[in-house]
Structure formats: structure tokens, C-alpha cells
Amino acid sequence: MIIYTINYPIKLSDCFEVPPDKNIWNGDYKGKPDRERVAFNKLLIPTTDYAKKYCTYGLYLMFFFRAKATATNTSNVAYTNEKNDGWKVLAKERYNSFGTNDQLQDCYLVTINIENHEKLFRNNEKHKLQFIEKILSNKKHPKIEEIISLLPTSTKKSLQNEDWRSFNKTNTKAVEEHDHKFLIKKISHQKINEDA
Secondary structure, eight states: OEEEEEEOOEEHHHHEEOOOOOOOOOSOBSSSBSSOOOOGGGTSEESBSHHHHHSSSEEEEEEETTTTEEEEEETTOOOOOTTTTOHHHHHHHHHHHHTTOOOOTTEEEEEEEETTHHHHHHTTOTHHHHHHHHHHTSTTSHHHHHHHHHSOHHHHHHHHHSOOEEOSOOOOSSOOOOOEEEEEEOOOOOBOOTTO
8 A cells, every 4th residue: 555645735935935937928838938947946945844854756736726726746747738728828827917926925735745655666656646646636536625625714715616627637548546545744844044
């Protein structure tokens, strides 16, 4: 059995600095956004020890309450399926709303860590993560509903009372159902000592 620990949601901006991206973009894609690319280490700058403790191997979920959207992804994978409703569509919507001043103030992050992840990767069983990603892309999945219940009241009401969408790929082929268990865990994080 694989145990997936779902860490309590955090407001992204409480644990990361998200500097405004001042690069102008016309909303076009040429395989990737037709604009100057920002280095990841300049996009999300840790301000607490959260990243070191919880952003390890596994999956992450992001809840954007202004867009009534949620995403589930395995680490280092992003679905950009513009034809349906992928990251590209959300990126365009956010750029149209915020311009170059989007600091993700409406974003909540949930990380999911895997117990004994070394064994999973050593046995080349990463495809099992796709199964978890697929089931958690269903906005009616009991664990998604439970996670939403942990969000702050105003955000939770926003997600529960409005039509919102998961913009994940849910028709992933070759996913492997497997014996698994979800545990929800309260977490703690501390500000990084800038003088250290």
C-alpha cells in the first residue's frame, strides 16, 4: 500500500514571495508562452521553511479562488492543453485580469508527499502518481471536498457556491490503479531567518 500524506492547505503568498512579472505578453503561445521566460527561482521565492519540508516528491494541488479553478499535478509536470481548459487558458485569464501584477494572492497550495517515495521511484512506478492525479482531478472526489473544507471560510464559500472547474487532463491513458491510502496532516512552517 502506498500512503499519500495530504498536507493542510496554505496560502501560497504566506510561504513564498511572488514578485510581479513585468514581462509583457500578448497571450500567444508558440509551444510555450511567446514572451521572455522567468527563471523559476525568481518566480517563487521561499519565505518560510515550507518548501524545504513539504515541496519534495509527490503531487501538488493549487486552488485559485478568483478563477474558481483547481489543478492537480505531479512534480515537474504541467498540462497546458489549451483546446480544453488547461494551464494556458488559466494563464491567459489571469494575465487579462492582473496584467503584470499577478502575485497569486488568491492561490492556495496543497502538497501531497509519498511515504517511502524512494521505493516508488526505484521500482519505476511513477505512473502510479498519474492515477492519483487523475482521481484528484475530479472536483467531486471526497478528498477534494475534504480539502476544500479546510480552506478559509471566504475561499471555501467561493469554491462551494459557484461553478468551478478542474483544468486537468482527466483522460490520461495507462494509469495504474493501486492500493493506496490518503492521510491529511496538519503542518507547521517558520519564517526563514534572513540573517542566518
